[in-house]
Amino acid sequence: xxxxxxxxxxxISSDGFEFVIHREAAIRSGTIKNMLCGPVQFRESxxxxxxxxxxxxxxxxxxxxxxxxxxxxxGSSKEIPEFKVDPEVVLETLMTADFLEx
Numbered sequence: 001x002x003x004x005x006x007x008x009x010x011x012i013s014s015d016g017f018e019f020v021i022h023r024e025a026a027i028r029s030g031t032i033k034n035m036l037c038g039p040v041q042f043r044e045s046x047x048x049x050x051x052x053x054x055x056x057x058x059x060x061x062x063x064x065x066x067x068x069x070x071x072x073x074x075g076s077s078k079e080i081p082e083f084k085v086d087p088e089v090v091l092e093t094l095m096t097a098d099f100l101e102x
Contacts, residue, residue, distance in 0.1 A: 006023065006048045007022065007023055008020050008021065008022055008023060008048070009021060009023050009026045009032075009036065009048045009049065009050065010048060010049040010050070011026070011032075011049075011050050011052065011060060011064065012049065012050065012051040012052065013052060013055055013056055013057040013059075013060040014052060014053050014054055014055055014056055014057075015056055015057050016057075017057035017060070017061075019060060019061065019064045021064050021067065021068070022068075022071075023036070023048075024071060025064075025067040025068045025070075025071040026067060028067045028070040028071050028074070028102055029063075029067060029100040029101055029102040030100070030101030030102065031099065031100045031101045031102075032050065032100060035050055036048075036050075055096055058089065059089060059092050059093055059096050060096075062085060062089065062093050063093070063096055063097065063100060063102065065083075066083060066097070066102065067102060069083050070102065
């Protein structure tokens, strides 16, 4: 198995926090998927590591939780529970989610 086939990827926030998440969850983000699996081989796809210079740890943590939530409930026929975000970070989270296409 090569590095680019790794089961996990590392997402690094602008303030240096590292989040290791399952690759299948990570690619629920269009931006991350393009970086890891796109036709152009980015350094990130070789290293399985993406550094986000403009995303702080508290927001990246919420994004990681959402990616797992999306992976878990994608295509579900059951009632999907609400994904809650604290009001004080909702705008920053939405802007980040838009950037990451998730």
